[in-house]
Amino acid sequence: MLQTIKMPVVSECAIAECAYNSNKSCHAIAITIGDGNRPMCDTFFKSSRHGELNSIAGVGACKVFICRHNNNLECSMESIRVGSEQDHGKCMTFVAA
Ligand code: SF4
């Protein structure tokens, strides 16, 4: 039987250059983490145009199956933090399994 899934929350994001960032929060409805096995934010979109914060993003999917918190290609945490690596968003909650 299918269940309603509660998404992990993106508690903060340090990537001010991303179009989805507003005051260190992400306002995409849901983001995808994972550039192959690297825990990068796949929804990152560099732009000088920024939307407004209407809601806090959730982690809709995570492709990083080598993370300890990954369960069936979904994140099992209550929340994650996104930081910066080489000017790209990276899941700082990632722990190698
Ligand atoms: S880098 Fe990812 S988590 Fe951060 S604001 Fe952009 S889409 Fe959201």
Ligand code: SF4
């Ligand atoms: S904590 Fe792990 S499973 Fe969750 S989003 Fe980050 S890399 Fe993916």
